[in-house]
Amino acid sequence: MRKLSVFNHISLDGYFVSANGDMSWAHQGSDDAEYQAFVADNASGDSEMLFGRVTYEMMAGFWPTPVAHQQMPVVANKMNNGRKAVFSRTLSKAGWNNTTLVKGDLVEEVRKMKQAGGPDMVILGSGSIVAHLAAAGLIDTYQVVVNPVALGAGRTLFEGLPEIMRLKLTGSRAFKNGKTFLTFKA
Amino acid sequence: MRKLSVFNHISLDGYFVSANGDMSWAHQGSDDAEYQAFVADNASGDSEMLFGRVTYEMMAGFWPTPVAHQQMPVVANKMNNGRKAVFSRTLSKAGWNNTTLVKGDLVEEVRKMKQAGGPDMVILGSGSIVAHLAAAGLIDTYQVVVNPVALGAGRTLFEGLPEIMRLKLTGSRAFKNGKTFLTFKA
Numbered sequence: 001m002r003k004l005s006v007f008n009h010i011s012l013d014g015y016f017v018s019a020n021g022d023m024s025w026a027h028q029g030s031d032d033a034e035y036q037a038f039v040a041d042n043a044s045g046d047s048e049m050l051f052g053r054v055t056y057e058m059m060a061g062f063w064p065t066p067v068a069h070q071q072m073p074v075v076a077n078k079m080n081n082g083r084k085a086v087f088s089r090t091l092s093k094a095g096w097n098n099t100t101l102v103k104g105d106l107v108e109e110v111r112k113m114k115q116a117g118g119p120d121m122v123i124l125g126s127g128s129i130v131a132h133l134a135a136a137g138l139i140d141t142y143q144v145v146v147n148p149v150a151l152g153a154g155r156t157l158f159e160g161l162p163e164i165m166r167l168k169l170t171g172s173r174a175f176k177n178g179k180t181f182l183t184f185k186a
Numbered sequence: 187m188r189k190l191s192v193f194n195h196i197s198l199d200g201y202f203v204s205a206n207g208d209m210s211w212a213h214q215g216s217d218d219a220e221y222q223a224f225v226a227d228n229a230s231g232d233s234e235m236l237f238g239r240v241t242y243e244m245m246a247g248f249w250p251t252p253v254a255h256q257q258m259p260v261v262a263n264k265m266n267n268g269r270k271a272v273f274s275r276t277l278s279k280a281g282w283n284n285t286t287l288v289k290g291d292l293v294e295e296v297r298k299m300k301q302a303g304g305p306d307m308v309i310l311g312s313g314s315i316v317a318h319l320a321a322a323g324l325i326d327t328y329q330v331v332v333n334p335v336a337l338g339a340g341r342t343l344f345e346g347l348p349e350i351m352r353l354k355l356t357g358s359r360a361f362k363n364g365k366t367f368l369t370f371k372a
Contacts, residue, residue, distance in 0.1 A: 009261045012330065012370075013342040014200020014351065025350055070317075079190030131338070144198065146332065148370055151319070156199040161338030164211055167198065170336045170362035178355035182366060184334055 002113065003120040005047070006130055007143045010159055015154025016127045023058075023125070027147050035177050040074040042143075046082070047122040050110075055089035055125035060096035083119070087129060107136045114138065130157040134165060134186070140183055142167060148178035188299065189306040191233070191307050192316055193329045201340025202313045209244075209311070221363050226260040228329075232268070233308040235313055236296075238357060239274035241311035246282035258304045269305070300324065316343045320351060320372070327371055328353060334364035 008016050009026035017023050030039070051059065062068055063079040084099040087106050094101040110133055113121065123130060123139075133139050143175050158165070167184035174180045194202050195212035204211050216225070237245065248254055270285040273292050280287040288295050296319055299307065308318060309325075318359040319325050344351070353370035360366045 010198075010200070012196075012200070012328075012368075014196070014198065018350075087296045117213070123189075134336070142198075146368070148353040149322070150344040150347055150351045152344050152349070158199045158336040158338050161336055162339070164204075165336045167334040167336070167364070169360060170365065171196060172358065172360035172366055174358035178353070180355065180358050180368060182198075182332070182368070 001115060001119055003119055003140045004050075004076050004114060004133070004138055005122045005141045005143060006157070007042070007124055008127070008130075009145045009147055010157065011147055011149050011151045011154065013150050013152070013154070014156045015151050016125065016157050017155050018151045019153040019155075021054075024145050026083065026145070026147050027176050032175075032177050032178070034107065035175050035179065038173075038175070038181070041080045045076045045120075045122075047120045048083040048085060049079075049128070050121055050123045050126065051084065051086045052126035052129045053086060053091055054128070056084075056086040056088070056094070056096070056099075059125070060094075060099075064096065073124065085113070085121075105137065106132055109137075115122065127155055127157045127159070129144060131160050134158065135162055137154070137186070139186055141170070141183060144182050144184070146180045187301060189326045190236075190319070191298060191306065191308045191323055191327045191329060192325055192343070193228070193310055194316075195331045195333055196331055196343065197335050197337045197339070197340065197368040199336050199340070201337050202311065202343050203341050204337045205341075207240075211337065212331070212333050215363050216365070217291045218361075218363050221361050222367065224249070224311070224359075224361070224367070225258070229261045229264045229333065231306075231308075233306045234269040234271060234304065235265075236272065236307055236309045236312065237272045238312035238316070239272060239277055240314070242270075242272040242274070242280070242285075244282075245311070246285075250282065253300045256369050271299070271307075292318055293324065296324050297322075298330055308358070313341055313345070317346050319332045320344065321348055323372070325372055327369060330368050330370070332366045332368060 171183040254262040357369040
């Protein structure tokens with residue numbers, strides 16, 4: 001069965017996005033060579049990328065631009081050419097290259113996708129879909145970059161989780177820029 | 187000047203306490219020798235311990251009991267005999283051994299305590315006082331145990347922080363039991 005991972009940046013107070021929707025705090029101070037090598041390496045797999053609508057629209061508005069190609073050529077290439085799916089009941093089409101628009105029930109659709117053949121899958125950003133899929137037991141691994149910043153308010157990946165969920169730490173790596181990369185198994 | 191630290195357990199979604207006030211999730215699976223040695227070592231300093239009222243009352247109701255002495259003798263000894271201060275406008279007395287009750291303005295009182303002579307100080311639990319002191323620039327270091335658990339809802343240490351606060355990562359240590367200890371400088 002295809003594995004499903006989550007990859008996300010969070011603040012020390014657990015938020016993947018600030019109260020006003022900002023995620024730029026997760027990318028400040030990230031331009032050192034050690035961390036850039038990690039980002040490029042992490043983006044070099046061929047997993048299908050899954051998005052909620054909000055993250056999809058934000059990324060579709062950034063990665064195809066010349067700025068993205070200039071600043072992060074390896075990641076931009078992966079993001080633009082890689083296989084993608086967006087879950088939305090309101091979008092009528094998904095114009096970003098190589099994207100499937102999925103309009104059915106999130107949990108059922110992901111269950112079907114996992115059982116069908118294909119590459120592994122990874123959820124990027126898209127906190128709103130993580131808690132639903134976690135509660136349904138559909139997420140296999142969590143990859144979290146803990147940023148050395150406190151936001152005071154925002155949204156967590158696990159908002160609305162119906163009960164405490166225990167994970168198994170499988171790896172940790174601290175970067176000179178102050179970020180810590182933690183990986184967990186469900 | 188006396189240094190002020192924060193030591194706290196948090197969940198992967200950033201909470202030091204669950205929505206119903208529970209902190210027991212932070213202590214399950216903590217009884218292995220590697221982690222117990224860390225806890226005892228960490229408790230062996232002579233810092234003055236600072237508390238908000240809620241955490242103070244919870245700890246004052248636990249550490250003097252026979253169960254605490256039996257389960258964690260080193261930590262219980264430190265907690266019961268160490269110098270303590272509780273910040274509260276509503277308490278009329280603080281009966282736990284070696285505790286000072288501080289009734290004035292939190293920020294002003296801590297500023298005075300830092301300028302006076304004495305051992306370093308550490309805030310344990312007491313999330314409600316952390317954000318105020320952090321915003322006033324009075325906290326020097328943060329020591330955070332990230333637990334491999336998601337709660338779904340709760341309270342963060344940085345609730346109500348008026349603006350984004352950037353910290354400097356100074357250390358990280360992953361434990362076999364799945365906890366990660368991260369330290370930061372303000």
